[in-house]
Amino acid sequence: MRHTKWSDRLAFDMALLLEGSGETLDELRARHHITVDDLVLFNKDKVYLKKIESYRAEIVEKGMTFKLKARAQAEELLTTSWTMIHSPETSSAVKADLIKSTVKWGGLETNNTNTEDASGGVKITINLGGQEHPTTVIDAEHTTDGLITNQDTEQV
Numbered sequence: 001m002r003h004t005k006w007s008d009r010l011a012f013d014m015a016l017l018l019e020g021s022g023e024t025l026d027e028l029r030a031r032h033h034i035t036v037d038d039l040v041l042f043n044k045d046k047v048y049l050k051k052i053e054s055y056r057a058e059i060v061e062k063g064m065t066f067k068l069k070a071r072a073q074a075e076e077l078l079t080t081s082w083t084m085i086h087s088p089e090t091s092s093a094v095k096a097d098l099i100k101s102t103v104k105w106g107g108l109e110t111n112n113t114n115t116e117d118a119s120g121g122v123k124i125t126i127n128l129g130g131q132e133h134p135t136t137v138i139d140a141e142h143t144t145d146g147l148i149t150n151q152d153t154e155q156v
Contacts, residue, residue, distance in 0.1 A: 008072060009075070013031075013032070015059060016064075018056060021059070021064065078102070085099060
């Protein structure tokens with residue numbers, strides 16, 4: 001397989017090489033199936049160079065941590081995940097799990113710890129200028145036919 005664009009894993013491996021703790025250049029080229037001409041092109045890409053610089057800084061600052069290795073692998077596995085999600089051969093359950101995982105890894109989940117907020121309801125508070133009035137709570141549920149059911153009222 002011939003790559004037309006560099007990958008995060010290549011940038012990570014190049015950063016390791018430049019910091020003296022990775023493969024040789026020949027080993028790196030063989031494993032990533034790239035030529036010297038490919039490297040010349042990649043070295044003109046500012047994003048590629050910035051990614052290598054970022055990895056190098058992290059390696060120098062934190063050393064080779066498990067988290068750094070896992071992050072580099074996870075970025076590469078997103079391509080596999082994307083391919084599986086868009087494949088008609090992948091089951092809906094697997095697609096759903098991959099989508100949920102991607103949302104979680106990307107930090108895009110909503111963090112509703114309050115069970116009242118998690119129900120999707122609306123809470124309205126009206127302040128009438130410091131006057132003490134009893135609070136009325138109405139617990140109701142909207143149905144698909146437009147009727148409101150389970151209407152309970154209580155004074156708080």
